[in-house]
Amino acid sequence: MRIAVPNKGRLHEPALGLLERAGLHVQDGADRKLYADTVDPDVSVLFARAADIPEYVSDGAAALGITGLDQARESEVDLVDLLDLEFGTCRLVLASPEEGGVSAPEELSGGTVATEFPRITRRYFEGVGVSPDIVEVSGATELTPHVDIADAIVDITSTGTTLRMNRLSVVDDVLESSVRLFADPAVADDPKIDQIKTAFRSVLDADGKRYVMMNVPEGALEDVKDRIPGMGGPTVMDIAGEEKLAVHVVVDEREVFEVIPELKTAGASDILVTEIERLVP
Numbered sequence: 001m002r003i004a005v006p007n008k009g010r011l012h013e014p015a016l017g018l019l020e021r022a023g024l025h026v027q028d029g030a031d032r033k034l035y036a037d038t039v040d041p042d043v044s045v046l047f048a049r050a051a052d053i054p055e056y057v058s059d060g061a062a063a064l065g066i067t068g069l070d071q072a073r074e075s076e077v078d079l080v081d082l083l084d085l086e087f088g089t090c091r092l093v094l095a096s097p098e099e100g101g102v103s104a105p106e107e108l109s110g111g112t113v114a115t116e117f118p119r120i121t122r123r124y125f126e127g128v129g130v131s132p133d134i135v136e137v138s139g140a141t142e143l144t145p146h147v148d149i150a151d152a153i154v155d156i157t158s159t160g161t162t163l164r165m166n167r168l169s170v171v172d173d174v175l176e177s178s179v180r181l182f183a184d185p186a187v188a189d190d191p192k193i194d195q196i197k198t199a200f201r202s203v204l205d206a207d208g209k210r211y212v213m214m215n216v217p218e219g220a221l222e223d224v225k226d227r228i229p230g231m232g233g234p235t236v237m238d239i240a241g242e243e244k245l246a247v248h249v250v251v252d253e254r255e256v257f258e259v260i261p262e263l264k265t266a267g268a269s270d271i272l273v274t275e276i277e278r279l280v281p
């Protein structure tokens with residue numbers, strides 16, 4: 001089974017990191033290679049441009065693909081959106097020069113809009129009910145309104161820095177995007193795909209969680225339990241030959257700082273906090 005993964009750009013490293021944490025380490029994935037094996041003999045990786053990945057998956061060149069929802073929508077191919085991988089989070093917005101006075105998309109009737117996403121943009125304006133000229137560019141879209149190529153743009157924003165630097169302001173939201181695990185509909189119910197999806201989800205579920213282990217005197221167990229926030233009950237184990245119990249619990253990373261003194265007050269000792277690689281329910 002093949003997974004298409006961005007070969008460069010901002011999605012490359014996080015996608016490889018996720019594969020690795022899911023137990024699918026890419027082997028000798030040297031730069032500029034098209035294919036690489038993973039530690040799982042049944043899973044290999046195809047490196048491709050983020051924009052081409054939807055095509056590859058729908059053509060069957062790869063059963064799975066990791067790329068942005070924006071790319072999948074722009075390609076207009078039929079894919080199964082299996083899992084939100086929670087990175088590459090951004091918005092596609094309609095934006096125009098701050099001083100230009102465009103305050104609604106309808107005002108672009110008869111105007112020109114530049115974008116790297118012509119299909120999404122056309123569909124968006126169909127929804128609005130006007131049909132400006134759409135000019136396809138392949139980068140530096142933010143520049144086009146200042147050189148009289150366009151009256152507005154549809155482009156990606158996340159922090160808003162690039163729009164601000166180019167004195168553009170958002171007129172409307174077009175699409176919220178993040179990176180997804182996409183599958184070829186023809187093979188989406190293959191058990192191997194479910195296994196890979198579960199491995200990815202276990203990595204996402206472990207993010208921001210810590211595993212806390214401690215020793216607790218038997219009489220203090222209830223008090224300790226009362227002070228442990230969230231998640232299901234702790235795992236409690238007898239320690240042979242001692243009046244103490246070993247207590248293990250998963251705690252939200254943000255709560256660890258406050259929980260530790262609480263646990264100590266309740267009588268817990270030898271508290272150990274570790275990262276969690278994967279969390280499989």
Ligand SMILES: Nc1ncnc2c1ncn2[C@@H]1O[C@H](COP(=O)(O)OP(=O)(O)OP(=O)(O)O)[C@@H](O)[C@H]1O
Pocket residue numbers: 008009010011049050051067068069070071087088089090156157158159177178179
């Ligand atoms: N500023 C951003 N913040 C978050 N996600 C982004 C941002 N810019 C792009 N993305 C997401 O990453 C995807 C790929 O963007 P990236 O810039 O890596 O590729 P690219 O510009 O197509 O690269 P290249 O042209 O070098 O192949 C986008 O389709 C979008 O889903």
Ligand SMILES: O=P(O)(O)OC[C@H]1O[C@H](OP(=O)(O)OP(=O)(O)O)[C@H](O)[C@@H]1O
Pocket residue numbers: 010139140142155156157158159160161162163
């Ligand atoms: O809101 P911001 O945080 O400023 O991010 C938005 C910018 O990020 C992307 O460009 P990228 O950095 O990928 O450069 P590129 O145009 O070469 O793809 C996107 O095309 C915007 O220009």
Ligand SMILES: [Mg+2]
Pocket residue numbers: 009
């Ligand atoms: Mg980019």
